[in-house]
Amino acid sequence: MSPVRLQLPDFCTPRALLAVLVIVSLTAMLLALSSAGFDGLFLTELAHGLMFLVWVGLAGAALLCRLRGHIATQSVARGSAVVLSVLAVLIAVLSEAAYWVLASPELNPENLWGLPPGHHLLFVLRNVLMGLIVTSLALRYFYVAQQWRLNVESQARARVNALQARIRPHFLYNSMNTIASLTRSDPSRAEEAVQDLADLFRANLNEKRSLITLKEELEAARIYQRIEQLRMGERLKVRWEVKELPMLALVPALTVQPLLENAIGHGVENMEGGGTVTVEGTEADGVIVLRVRNPLPLDGAPGRGGHGIALDNIRERLQLIFGAGAQTRSGREGDEFVVELRFPALLTPPEMAS
Amino acid sequence: MKLRAIVVDDEELARVRLSALLKELDQVEVVGEAKNASEALALLPKLDPDLLYLDVRMPGMSGVELARHLATLDDPPAVIFTTAYDEHAMAAFETEAVGYLLKPVRREKLAAATERARQLTRTQLGAIAATNTRTHLAVRQRDGLRLLKIEDVICLLAEQKYTTVRHTGGEDLIDDSLRTLETEFGNRFVRVHRSALVNRDYIEAIERTAEGQHQIRLRGREERMPVSRRLASELKAHFQIPG
Numbered sequence: 001m002s003p004v005r006l007q008l009p010d011f012c013t014p015r016a017l018l019a020v021l022v023i024v025s026l027t028a029m030l031l032a033l034s035s036a037g038f039d040g041l042f043l044t045e046l047a048h049g050l051m052f053l054v055w056v057g058l059a060g061a062a063l064l065c066r067l068r069g070h071i072a073t074q075s076v077a078r079g080s081a082v083v084l085s086v087l088a089v090l091i092a093v094l095s096e097a098a099y100w101v102l103a104s105p106e107l108n109p110e111n112l113w114g115l116p117p118g119h120h121l122l123f124v125l126r127n128v129l130m131g132l133i134v135t136s137l138a139l140r141y142f143y144v145a146q147q148w149r150l151n152v153e154s155q156a157r158a159r160v161n162a163l164q165a166r167i168r169p170h171f172l173y174n175s176m177n178t179i180a181s182l183t184r185s186d187p188s189r190a191e192e193a194v195q196d197l198a199d200l201f202r203a204n205l206n207e208k209r210s211l212i213t214l215k216e217e218l219e220a221a222r223i224y225q226r227i228e229q230l231r232m233g234e235r236l237k238v239r240w241e242v243k244e245l246p247m248l249a250l251v252p253a254l255t256v257q258p259l260l261e262n263a264i265g266h267g268v269e270n271m272e273g274g275g276t277v278t279v280e281g282t283e284a285d286g287v288i289v290l291r292v293r294n295p296l297p298l299d300g301a302p303g304r305g306g307h308g309i310a311l312d313n314i315r316e317r318l319q320l321i322f323g324a325g326a327q328t329r330s331g332r333e334g335d336e337f338v339v340e341l342r343f344p345a346l347l348t349p350p351e352m353a354s
Numbered sequence: 355m356k357l358r359a360i361v362v363d364d365e366e367l368a369r370v371r372l373s374a375l376l377k378e379l380d381q382v383e384v385v386g387e388a389k390n391a392s393e394a395l396a397l398l399p400k401l402d403p404d405l406l407y408l409d410v411r412m413p414g415m416s417g418v419e420l421a422r423h424l425a426t427l428d429d430p431p432a433v434i435f436t437t438a439y440d441e442h443a444m445a446a447f448e449t450e451a452v453g454y455l456l457k458p459v460r461r462e463k464l465a466a467a468t469e470r471a472r473q474l475t476r477t478q479l480g481a482i483a484a485t486n487t488r489t490h491l492a493v494r495q496r497d498g499l500r501l502l503k504i505e506d507v508i509c510l511l512a513e514q515k516y517t518t519v520r521h522t523g524g525e526d527l528i529d530d531s532l533r534t535l536e537t538e539f540g541n542r543f544v545r546v547h548r549s550a551l552v553n554r555d556y557i558e559a560i561e562r563t564a565e566g567q568h569q570i571r572l573r574g575r576e577e578r579m580p581v582s583r584r585l586a587s588e589l590k591a592h593f594q595i596p597g
Contacts, residue, residue, distance in 0.1 A: 169439045170438055170439045170440075172439075173438035173439045173456070173457055173458070174365075174438040174439075174457065176457075176458050177365075177367070177368055177371070177438060177457040177458040177459075178365070178367050178368070179458075180371055180458040181367035181368065181370050181371035182367060184370075184371065184374060185367075185370060230367065231365050231367065231368075232365065233365075233366055235364075269413060270413045270414075271413050272390050272392075272413045272414045297413070
């Protein structure tokens with residue numbers, strides 16, 4: 001997954017500008033309320049504050065509009081730092097300008113803001129500090145809103161992925177062909193195959209439970225193997241080394257079975273002499289490690305590649321449930337292709353990662 | 355006289371069913387079964403079939419590639435493809451009007467396809483192939499075809515009418531022109547001369563003779579291949595040799 005970036009709204013749009021003006025006005029009102037006291041100067045204070053803050057708001061929006069592309073390439077921390085420092089400098093410059101206007105006896109003979117002389121630096125620093133606080137709050141809001149949106153998106157994607165992970169048409173038609181053949185030669189095995197296929201589809205089409213026990217998932221994978229075994233006969237061997245696994249641990253449905261499907265479809269099935277797929281699982285310190293290994297057909301044989309889609313799919317669904325606790329790895333090891341999944345052994349459903 | 359047919363499929367149960375259906379239909383006589391392309395080729399001279407039922411997806415060589423090789427024969431057998439599901443192939447079968455059957459095969463469709471079965475042209479088959487790159491080259495022999503793995507081919511040399519294939523097991527002639535071979539196998543072979551393509555994997559070094567001519571030293575071979583002046587710089591750039 002790509003690292004999280006800070007996505008600011010586009011401050012060039014009228015909508016965002018309006019939002020900036022609203023924030024600025026509310027800030028000005030807050031300031032006026034807090035400093036006006038009880039002597040009826042609220043409106044005056046508000047007017048002064050607004051006059052200054054509207055400049056800050058509009059200039060800040062213009063700057064962020066220009067910097068948006070750059071910020072989107074930075075990490076959240078660096079992006080936020082850029083935004084904060086740009087606005088700090090802007091506020092400092094504008095405060096300095098305001099001070100010169102306000103403190104000048106010619107331009108402001110009545111000293112409307114009642115700036116006591118000698119508070120130059122304090123005036124600038126105070127404004128910068130207030131500006132940073134308001135900006136930080138806004139950034140935090142943008143970040144939370146963005147995270148929420150990403151989360152909604154990834155949940156939707158996970159649902160689509162779960163749909164896509166379902167059994168491929170090729171498998172269905174081939175199985176039907178096998179059963180059609182067995183119906184003549186060996187009706188009782190044909191009957192078993194139909195039952196296996198029904199169970200497999202029941203497990204696959206189960207919409208309600210996205211989390212199932214490891215035992216159920218391994219059983220689905222074994223049924224899948226039985227059906228493929230009928231088709232491929234001696235050419236397919238599967239070694240199961242999963243006795244050590246905590247069978248009640250929860251996994252997303254379709255975690256192991258698609259890996260077995262891949263190992264057969266991209267590996268063993270393309271080898272004239274067939275081969276052995278190994279499914280091995282261990283658990284240590286509450287972490288489950290599942291590995292599916294298959295021999296690789298010689299270079300140039302059909303059906304290479306394509307491991308990726310199913311694996312991306314599983315990776316995303318694991319991450320949605322286990323967050324950073326889930327890790328996947330895949331690649332060549334010697335003359336085998338190995339996929340490895342690591343995730344925490346959980347017996348009760350976790351809260352969805354937020 | 356009934357047509358003589360061979361059923362080629364890597365799955366035993368698929369072969370059993372198709373053969374049983376064909377027996378019932380009584381249009382053709384199933385004279386043999388093969389579980390992959392090389393078995394099928396071995397049966398060819400012995401059984402001399404008129405018709406092949408060819409599974410598209412098989413380990414080793416696909417049914418489509420096998421059919422392409424068969425099409426180089428003077429009087430190739432007719433071909434009907436069978437497939438469980440292959441969107442690309444199915445679309446191509448339709449546009450090329452090539453006979454095919456979807457598994458599980460229906461009796462009446464099998465009868466109709468068998469009725470219409472015919473020889474396929476190389477052009478038709480080229481259009482069907484999922485990738486245009488074959489895994490083998492077919493060499494015609496008195497009693498059929500012999501297949502050379504493309505990775506065993508060292509170089510391809512253009513002759514007057516034919517192309518010589520120099521491979522790890524000797525030399526053979528094929529019909530394909532050097533130009534079409536270059537288009538098809540451009541990833542694996544590199545042109546070193548107007549009339550020669552060399553398998554990159556067999557290029558050990560590029561040398562310079564006393565006369566300033568470039569030549570290639572081939573892995574595990576005594577003889578050298580001359581490199582044309584024009585192609586020498588391209589070749590060196592490709593192998594990132596300075597100078």
